[in-house]
Amino acid sequence: MDALIFLLILATLVAMWRGKRRLAGMLFAVALVAVVLLFRHHATDTLPISL
Amino acid sequence: MTLFRLCIAITCILATCAVLLGALWAQYGLGEFPCPLCIIQRMGMMLAALGPAWLLCRAARGPVDAHDFAQCYACSILAAVVGGTVSGRQVLIHIAPGDPGYGSPVLGLHLYTWAFIVFVVVVAASAVQMLFLPRRAESHRVGVGARLSVVLLGSIIAVNAVAVFVESGFHWYLPDNPTSNRLLDELRGETPTNDETSNP
Numbered sequence: 001m002d003a004l005i006f007l008l009i010l011a012t013l014v015a016m017w018r019g020k021r022r023l024a025g026m027l028f029a030v031a032l033v034a035v036v037l038l039f040r041h042h043a044t045d046t047l048p049i050s051l
Numbered sequence: 052m053t054l055f056r057l058c059i060a061i062t063c064i065l066a067t068c069a070v071l072l073g074a075l076w077a078q079y080g081l082g083e084f085p086c087p088l089c090i091i092q093r094m095g096m097m098l099a100a101l102g103p104a105w106l107l108c109r110a111a112r113g114p115v116d117a118h119d120f121a122q123c124y125a126c127s128i129l130a131a132v133v134g135g136t137v138s139g140r141q142v143l144i145h146i147a148p149g150d151p152g153y154g155s156p157v158l159g160l161h162l163y164t165w166a167f168i169v170f171v172v173v174v175a176a177s178a179v180q181m182l183f184l185p186r187r188a189e190s191h192r193v194g195v196g197a198r199l200s201v202v203l204l205g206s207i208i209a210v211n212a213v214a215v216f217v218e219s220g221f222h223w224y225l226p227d228n229p230t231s232n233r234l235l236d237e238l239r240g241e242t243p244t245n246d247e248t249s250n251p
Contacts, residue, residue: 001223002090006212009097013205016101016108028101028126032133035094039137041224042087 005034056120056180057110057191060103063127063176064200067100070169071207077162078214083154084229088141090215092166095134097208099173102127104204107197114188121184124177131177135170138163153228 008031015024074093077083085093106123109115141163145152152161160168219225220233 002087002094002219002225003212003216005094006097006208006215009094009101010205010208010212012101013104013201013208016105017201017205019108019112021109024105028098031094032098032129035091035098035133038087038094039091039133042091042227043140 001038005031005038008034053185053189054191056185056189057107057193057197059180060106061197061200063103063173064100064107064204067096067169067173068200068203068207070165071096071211073157074162075207075210075214077154077157081155084218084231085215086153086228087225088137089153089162089166090211090225091137092134092141092163093211095130095137096166096169097204097211098130099127099134099170100204101130102177104201107193107201110191111193111198114190115185116188117184117186121181124180127177128174131170131173135167135174138167138170142167 008027012024012027012031015027071093074085074089078085102123102125105126106115106119109119109123141153145161145163154162157165215225217232217234218229220237222233226233
C-alpha cells in the first residue's frame with residue numbers, strides 16, 4: 001500500500017512535469033486522500049495520557 | 052515569474068529534499084526502520100513539496116499568474132496540514148513522562164517532532180508566499196537548477212517507493228514497530244521478527 005502511494009505521488013510529479021494540469025490535480029487529490037485513509041488505518045492505538 | 056519567486060520555490064523543494072534525505076540516512080545510516088506514521092509523514096512532505104514543484108513546471112511552460120501561485124501553495128498547505136496532523140499525533144503518543152519515544156533523537160528532538168516543525172514552517176512559508184501574489188502574470192526562464200531540483204525530488208520519491216517495498220514485502224501494511232526488512236526476510240525464508248503491537 002505504502003509503495004503504491006509513493007508511486008502515485010511520483011505519477012503526480014510526472015503529470016506536473018508534462019503539463020497535464022487536470023490530471024496532476026486529480027492525482028494530487030487522490031494521493032492526499034490515500035494518505036489520510038492510510039493514517040486512519042494506522043491511527044488505532046489509544047494515546048497513553050490521562051487527563 | 053520573478054527570479055526571487057523562482058529561488059523561493061527551488062529553496063522550498065531543496066529544503067524538503069534535505070529533510071527526506073536525512074530520513075533516509077537515519078534509515079540506512081543509523082539502521083532505524085521507519086514506522087508507518089514516519090512513512091506517512093514522508094508522504095506528507097513530498098506532497099507539500101509538489102506545490103512549488105508544480106509552480107516551477109508551470110513556469111517552464113509559460114507565464115504564471117496569481118491563480119497559479121495560489122493553487123500550488125494551497126496544495127502545499129493542504130499536504131502540510133495532513134502531515135502535521137500525523138506528526139502531531141505521533142508526538143502525543145510519546146508525550147507521557149518516561150516514554151523514550153520512537154527511534155533516536157536528532158539534535159535533541161525525535162524525527163517526528165522535527166517533522167511537525169517542518170510542516171508548521173511549510174504552512175507559514177506558503178501563507179507568506181500567498182500574501183505577496185503577483186498582480187499580473189510573470190514569466191522567467193526556468194534554468195537547469197530548477198529542473199534539477201524537481202528531478203531530485205522525483206528521485207527521492209522513487210527511492211522511498213523501493214525502500215518501503217523492501218521494508219513491507221508483499222504485505223498491504225507495514226507493522227507498527229518494524230525491526231527488519233520483510234521482503235529480504237521472506238526471500239531468505241526467515242520469519243519476520245517485527246513487533247506488531249507496540250506504538251510506533
